[in-house]
Amino acid sequence: MPQGDYIELHRRRHGRRLDHEERLRKREAREPRRIAERSRTLTGIRAKLHNRERFRDKVRLRKAAAVQAQRQARRRQGAGGRDEDGEERRVVEGALPAYLLDREETQRAKILSNTIKEKRKEKGGKWSVPLPRVRPLADDEIFRVVRTGKKSKKREWKRMVTKMSFVGDSYTRKPPKYERFIRPMGLRVKRANVTHPELKATFSLDIIGVKKNPSGPMYTQLGVVTRGTIVEVNVSELGLVTTSGKVVWGKYAQVTNNPEVDGTVNAVLLV
Amino acid sequence: MVVANLKAIQRVPEAADLLDIVLSQTQRKTPTVVHKGYPIQRIRAFYMRKVRYAQSTFHERLSRILSDFPVVDDVHPFYGDLINVLYDRDHYKLALGQVHRARSLMDAVARDYVRLLKYADSLYRAKSLKRAALGRMGTMAKRLAPCLAYLEQVRQHMARLPSIDPNTRTLLVAGAPNVGKSSFLNSVTRADVDVQPYAFTTQSLFVGHMDYHYLRWQVIDTPGVLDRELEQRNTIEMQAITALAHLRAAVLFFVDPSEQCGYPMAQQLRLFHSLRPLFGDKPLLLVCNKVDLGWEHTLDAETWRAVEAAAADTGAELMKMSATGDADRESVYAVRNRACERLLEVRVSQRMTQRRSDAVLNRLHVAMPPQTRPPVIPESVWAARQAQREAGAAAAAVPPPRLTEKQREEQMGGAGVYSMDWRKLYDLRESEWRYDIMPEVVDGKNLADYVDADILERLDALERDEEARLAALEAREGMETEEGEEEQRRARAIVRAATERRILRQRRAARERSQNPSVPPARLRSRSVSSRGPARRHPPGVGVPRSLQTASRPPTAAVALRQVHGVRDMKQAAKARRLFEQSRRKAFASREHRQGEWDRFIAVKKPKHLYAGKMSLGTRHHR
Numbered sequence: 001m002p003q004g005d006y007i008e009l010h011r012r013r014h015g016r017r018l019d020h021e022e023r024l025r026k027r028e029a030r031e032p033r034r035i036a037e038r039s040r041t042l043t044g045i046r047a048k049l050h051n052r053e054r055f056r057d058k059v060r061l062r063k064a065a066a067v068q069a070q071r072q073a074r075r076r077q078g079a080g081g082r083d084e085d086g087e088e089r090r091v092v093e094g095a096l097p098a099y100l101l102d103r104e105e106t107q108r109a110k111i112l113s114n115t116i117k118e119k120r121k122e123k124g125g126k127w128s129v130p131l132p133r134v135r136p137l138a139d140d141e142i143f144r145v146v147r148t149g150k151k152s153k154k155r156e157w158k159r160m161v162t163k164m165s166f167v168g169d170s171y172t173r174k175p176p177k178y179e180r181f182i183r184p185m186g187l188r189v190k191r192a193n194v195t196h197p198e199l200k201a202t203f204s205l206d207i208i209g210v211k212k213n214p215s216g217p218m219y220t221q222l223g224v225v226t227r228g229t230i231v232e233v234n235v236s237e238l239g240l241v242t243t244s245g246k247v248v249w250g251k252y253a254q255v256t257n258n259p260e261v262d263g264t265v266n267a268v269l270l271v
Numbered sequence: 272m273v274v275a276n277l278k279a280i281q282r283v284p285e286a287a288d289l290l291d292i293v294l295s296q297t298q299r300k301t302p303t304v305v306h307k308g309y310p311i312q313r314i315r316a317f318y319m320r321k322v323r324y325a326q327s328t329f330h331e332r333l334s335r336i337l338s339d340f341p342v343v344d345d346v347h348p349f350y351g352d353l354i355n356v357l358y359d360r361d362h363y364k365l366a367l368g369q370v371h372r373a374r375s376l377m378d379a380v381a382r383d384y385v386r387l388l389k390y391a392d393s394l395y396r397a398k399s400l401k402r403a404a405l406g407r408m409g410t411m412a413k414r415l416a417p418c419l420a421y422l423e424q425v426r427q428h429m430a431r432l433p434s435i436d437p438n439t440r441t442l443l444v445a446g447a448p449n450v451g452k453s454s455f456l457n458s459v460t461r462a463d464v465d466v467q468p469y470a471f472t473t474q475s476l477f478v479g480h481m482d483y484h485y486l487r488w489q490v491i492d493t494p495g496v497l498d499r500e501l502e503q504r505n506t507i508e509m510q511a512i513t514a515l516a517h518l519r520a521a522v523l524f525f526v527d528p529s530e531q532c533g534y535p536m537a538q539q540l541r542l543f544h545s546l547r548p549l550f551g552d553k554p555l556l557l558v559c560n561k562v563d564l565g566w567e568h569t570l571d572a573e574t575w576r577a578v579e580a581a582a583a584d585t586g587a588e589l590m591k592m593s594a595t596g597d598a599d600r601e602s603v604y605a606v607r608n609r610a611c612e613r614l615l616e617v618r619v620s621q622r623m624t625q626r627r628s629d630a631v632l633n634r635l636h637v638a639m640p641p642q643t644r645p646p647v648i649p650e651s652v653w654a655a656r657q658a659q660r661e662a663g664a665a666a667a668a669v670p671p672p673r674l675t676e677k678q679r680e681e682q683m684g685g686a687g688v689y690s691m692d693w694r695k696l697y698d699l700r701e702s703e704w705r706y707d708i709m710p711e712v713v714d715g716k717n718l719a720d721y722v723d724a725d726i727l728e729r730l731d732a733l734e735r736d737e738e739a740r741l742a743a744l745e746a747r748e749g750m751e752t753e754e755g756e757e758e759q760r761r762a763r764a765i766v767r768a769a770t771e772r773r774i775l776r777q778r779r780a781a782r783e784r785s786q787n788p789s790v791p792p793a794r795l796r797s798r799s800v801s802s803r804g805p806a807r808r809h810p811p812g813v814g815v816p817r818s819l820q821t822a823s824r825p826p827t828a829a830v831a832l833r834q835v836h837g838v839r840d841m842k843q844a845a846k847a848r849r850l851f852e853q854s855r856r857k858a859f860a861s862r863e864h865r866q867g868e869w870d871r872f873i874a875v876k877k878p879k880h881l882y883a884g885k886m887s888l889g890t891r892h893h894r
Contacts, residue, residue: 003431003432003433003462003464003475003476003477003478004430004431004432004433005431009465012465045295045298049291144392162390162392184390186386186387186389186390187387187390258399260387260390260396261395261396261399261400261403262399262400262403263383263384263387263400263403263404264403
């Protein structure tokens, strides 16, 4: 107990006030009333926060209740024997003794379902991707017209890309006069958050290039990154190995979000 | 320095609270209404402001945490080590480091999103970007949760640490558990420390303050230390070790030869030897406590010899004491005084050896007074005394002391019977005036209204002035020449003009008085003759009231100037004056007080153009 802890010191020397327990009990008993009062009277953001808190509490409670119920049910369903109270447990219909469990029947069903799944996968083809269909993007959504030039403002114009775009490190700009598309520096991406679907883990990886933009080959060429775009990412950090034992460093991933709206690129690795 | 800062650290909010604070503050302090139809620049600015505001609020909050908590390397090594012992230096530094990292990450995120917002082309996109930005900052804040919780606990503990000043005069009490360290602190200072008959009652450093030699001293009570390896010592013991290592204090090492504490004497001495490197060259006292239990008679000689040897080895002073035994606590104060003296000696000698002291000593000059300083008695007093001594030897009559008015009152019959005579103390020109009767009211008039204290002086001054002028005139008449005559004529003209002017002025004054008298005219006052008669006869030194004296006063220079300013000669001035008077008289002649040029004049009360017709754009002439 440090020297400055006057409250604790006082409690040790003189104890708590005589009705402390009583007051505590009453305060606890009053708690639901207080919550009810707040639920009735609060408005605006405070009400929102309060309700959210209440909702969380209830979910917690329900989950706990469910777990408890499950536990009890399991105990009740336990094959034969006696439970803690010494009562005989009911035997459920179709129950098997332990030595018959884990037999062929169940395994066969599992195998069957697995093979069906495999077949479906095969049918889908090699290029099935997590996002097979995306909304096509029109030109005027992707490009914005920018007037350029000093003297003849009416005649000269360029197109500015309004979506995120990937521009490789080795890209060399043309002279501004011949540059037809502007890809603004503020909208460029270098890295993507790539999720490995089997590992269920996400990594921030370098983008190597844009493989295909579903909206058109021109966008692929420009390196526009929109939802559904297939990008090539550098997976050397993950340490993936091919069947022949070589380290894989480039892999494709599909973009799953709208980068221009979220500010980041999220992608799923295609395995 | 640091001591104050430890107490002043502000509360560290929990991560969820921090998020709530920042988000609700952003909501409250930034505009909340935006519409799709607004120009896109305005929409962008609206959301950029929100992102920036949230970022700056986070930044501010986290910066305050970083600046509040002391940096381990910057504080006094005593506090640095104490932080290490109590909170684990690595953990502490990591927590602060994470807060710092989160802050810079938040700044980077906000910068990125503000840049992206510049390219937002719709409200939806801008709003989504803002949402993403706040969400990412919020995630970072949530990840700080364990750090913030830890820092809050540290803050609470730090605020309760005793404020120990590492540089001041300090007595440090150390020893094995239960040897009476806290009892000593309680008896020397007013610190109300817990004393219990079991080991490790004191679990942290305690501080008390006392006065010795008109100086403030702090006494630090440390938890008991066990005789074991440094690595095995626990947090409680390590606090004592930290204090011993870093504070330049007088160390009082307590031992209990009665062995009532549960540790044999040999063990206690081993502890003393093992702590020896920490004592360094600090003044050290080996205090044998609990004399009142009578161990002096029962202790075997060998043990006592060992104690003496230990003291001699380390240069410690051996003292016996009883912290609770004797009523007047002589032994306690003896120990305390000895420790204080030794520390003072060391500190002063250290001061003197430091180079800084030279700078002060060079400037100091202590003036020593001459050996004898006889009292200075003035010649006159000396002579008077001498004379008195000569005369008084025979007469031996000392003049009675002056009776005070109070004493006189007592003699003459006390209060109520004797009334004190104040008049004899009046300081007047003639002493016989003291008892003159001074009426306050004469004939129903307040005499004070008629008193003019300096009338005689002014009369004197006037007479002197007149004499001087006459003398000057005579002197000029003495030198009778042509020029003199001319001169004389001119002078006479001036005098005449002045006289005329004075007469004019007097008349005017009389007129004005009659028109606007400061005293009501005679016919309006009481008509009794008796009341009017004697008022004219003023006693000497008591003149007419000031208000009636205006005519006899010389005109001020400003008025005189204004009357002759801009006119050719006296004649013209007089004419101008006359015309002015006439015009004024005309204006005030009749009782109706007709309108004059100085009256406010409004020709038309309701001008038609302001009240007629309807107003349309551009037709307003007046507002």
